[in-house]
Amino acid sequence: MANLIYNRRRLLGLGAAGAGSMLLAGCDSFDFLGQRNHPVRDFLERANGLTYAAQRALVGDQALAREFSESEIRQGQRPNGTTDPRTNVAEYSQLVETNFAAYRLRITGLVETPKEYTLAELQNMPSRTQITRHDCVEGWSCIAKWTGVPLSRLLDEAKVKPQAKFVLYHCYDQYGGGLSAAVNYYTSSDLIDAFHPQTICSYGLNGAALPVANGAPVRVRIERALGYKQPKYVHTIELVDGFSTVGRGQGGYWEDNGYDWYGGI
Amino acid sequence: MTDQAMDSATVAEKPAKPKGPLIYRQSIFTRVTHWVWAIAMFFLLLTGLQIYNAHPTLYIGEQSGFEFDNAVLRIGAENTPEGPRGFTTIFGQKFDTTGVLGMSELRGNTNFIGFPSWATIPSVRDLATGRVVHFFFAWVFVAALAVWFVASLLNRHLWRDIILKPRDIRDLPKDIWDHITFRFHHRRSYTPLQKVAYFGVFAILFPLIILTGLTMSPAMNAGWPWLVDIFGGRQTARTIHFVVMVLLVLFFVVHVAMVVLAGPINELRSMITGYYRTSPGTEPDAKDKSNG
Numbered sequence: 001m002a003n004l005i006y007n008r009r010r011l012l013g014l015g016a017a018g019a020g021s022m023l024l025a026g027c028d029s030f031d032f033l034g035q036r037n038h039p040v041r042d043f044l045e046r047a048n049g050l051t052y053a054a055q056r057a058l059v060g061d062q063a064l065a066r067e068f069s070e071s072e073i074r075q076g077q078r079p080n081g082t083t084d085p086r087t088n089v090a091e092y093s094q095l096v097e098t099n100f101a102a103y104r105l106r107i108t109g110l111v112e113t114p115k116e117y118t119l120a121e122l123q124n125m126p127s128r129t130q131i132t133r134h135d136c137v138e139g140w141s142c143i144a145k146w147t148g149v150p151l152s153r154l155l156d157e158a159k160v161k162p163q164a165k166f167v168l169y170h171c172y173d174q175y176g177g178g179l180s181a182a183v184n185y186y187t188s189s190d191l192i193d194a195f196h197p198q199t200i201c202s203y204g205l206n207g208a209a210l211p212v213a214n215g216a217p218v219r220v221r222i223e224r225a226l227g228y229k230q231p232k233y234v235h236t237i238e239l240v241d242g243f244s245t246v247g248r249g250q251g252g253y254w255e256d257n258g259y260d261w262y263g264g265i
Numbered sequence: 266m267t268d269q270a271m272d273s274a275t276v277a278e279k280p281a282k283p284k285g286p287l288i289y290r291q292s293i294f295t296r297v298t299h300w301v302w303a304i305a306m307f308f309l310l311l312t313g314l315q316i317y318n319a320h321p322t323l324y325i326g327e328q329s330g331f332e333f334d335n336a337v338l339r340i341g342a343e344n345t346p347e348g349p350r351g352f353t354t355i356f357g358q359k360f361d362t363t364g365v366l367g368m369s370e371l372r373g374n375t376n377f378i379g380f381p382s383w384a385t386i387p388s389v390r391d392l393a394t395g396r397v398v399h400f401f402f403a404w405v406f407v408a409a410l411a412v413w414f415v416a417s418l419l420n421r422h423l424w425r426d427i428i429l430k431p432r433d434i435r436d437l438p439k440d441i442w443d444h445i446t447f448r449f450h451h452r453r454s455y456t457p458l459q460k461v462a463y464f465g466v467f468a469i470l471f472p473l474i475i476l477t478g479l480t481m482s483p484a485m486n487a488g489w490p491w492l493v494d495i496f497g498g499r500q501t502a503r504t505i506h507f508v509v510m511v512l513l514v515l516f517f518v519v520h521v522a523m524v525v526l527a528g529p530i531n532e533l534r535s536m537i538t539g540y541y542r543t544s545p546g547t548e549p550d551a552k553d554k555s556n557g
Contacts, residue, residue: 028382028387028388030308030386030387031386033387033397044398047400048397051400055482055485055488058489059485060488063488064487065483066486068327074328074330075331075332076332078331133328133499135483135499137392138392139317139319140322140331141327142328143327223483224484224486254393258397259396260397264483264485265400265481265482265483265485
């Protein structure tokens with residue numbers, strides 16, 4: 001008995017010493033979690049799928065993001081991420097110079113009839129205006145008024161094929177360059193978010209034309225997700241049955257860089 | 266080495282004192298969830314500080330004031346005549362926190378960041394990884410809470426040790442005095458002050474930190490809009506999430522201090538094997554060890 005307790009006591013001591021050294025060594029002991037495709041990280045990332053499933057189960061497909069009153073717009077929409085693709089994308093510079101005359105929003109991929117819309121055509125379609133809160137993944141929020149065409153209307157005109165499961169949003173702005181090859185921003189959503197009544201191809205912000213800093217000419221608003229799921233400078237909306245062959249296969253630029261695909265929290 | 270010698274090593278009991286029985290105090294559910302929480306909260310705290318560092322300012326209300334001021338806590342760095350310094354501003358009061366908050370060292374280099382690298386996982390700025398680890402352990406934390414709640418309801422741990430009863434309120438002043446004077450009572454159930462502490466954690470802090478976490482989710486805001494209403498806005502919820510984190514860290518400090526003061530071997534044993542050496546006069550029951 002005495003021996004048993006002595007050993008138990010030593011075990012406790014060893015455990016405490018182990019925990020202590022883990023703390024003293026600092027938290028770079030866990031820096032391996034930052035490695036993409038590390039098996040431990042892959043395991044932890046599975047929780048993102050659980051979060052997505054739980055939120056889809058708890059939140060009705062048609063549940064609306066809160067809309068605010070005019071008085072709650074207290075500041076301009078804070079620009080973040082790419083704020084001016086003119087600095088590195090010549091094609092986009094020309095579009096801005098010609099006031100987006102040559103701009104076309106394309107609906108392609110798994111649709112019966114691929115479509116193209118000029119900015120004027122989009123602006124002449126029935127629009128939806130909503131004052132919503134934009135939540136950046138960094139932690140800040142900003143309330144602004146967005147005006148645009150419901151994406152569901154464009155998808156209905158193009159007639160989505162039954163095998164389509166996801167919607168890819170392709171953008172003009174580019175990240176990287178220099179040492180690494182430049183990649184275009186893109187992101188994706190499921191069909192629930194694409195057909196959601198508040199998902200709009202916005203061309204207006206706070207009662208004026210959408211500025212370059214906020215994604216002119218068209219920014220897709222997916223109001224129940226974080227800011228990186230609100231793609232700016234969108235030129236093509238592509239219906240697909242999967243996105244494993246696009247980019248690094250995670251469904252978006254930030255998603256390819258370790259952020260969760262759904263972006264609901 | 267005898268039991269007697271072992272107990273003399275603890276602070277609370279004097280060697281000459283008679284001993285009470287060794288009782289079975291903590292069920293397997295209490296012990297396992299305790300250590301699961303210890304691990305989960307370690308990662309939740311350090312990844313939480315990583316996430317905070319992505320935008321090291323807290324606000325009151327629905328949105329973040331960029332063109333108006335609704336900030337209550339801001340950590341950052343500024344250039345001063347003496348060079349760059351780290352600052353922390355709380356309710357408009359500015360403190361120089363160079364070396365820890367706003368500006369610190371990372372492998373010999375100056376690092377302009379909210380919380381220092383030794384307090385975050387990963388040590389470098391990596392919001393994506395911080396979020397992956399944070400949400401994984403958030404699920405672990407909530408799952409352990411669900412298991413603990415059902416088990417504690419069934420095995421009466423909740424009723425015996427957590428729920429405050431009129432008698433506990435009556436005995437509270439004496440128990441506070443006993444703790445101040447380091448007179449610890451080792452009984453079957455928790456003392457009134459322990460019950461207050463654990464009731465506060467389980468009934469207030471844990472629900473608050475989970476609900477404020479969910480309130481930061483734009484998806485959950487659409488499904489459960491009442492969440493935003495009870496906390497008065499998404500940014501207020503983020504601030505409360507942070508404040509509850511600070512309170513849980515304070516709880517942890519007091520918790521560990523109490524374990525050390527009340528006899529670390531006995532306290533740790535009860536949270537590993539379930540068996541706990543009580544003060545003299547405690548009645549053993551069927552599940553306890555007969556050898557005392």
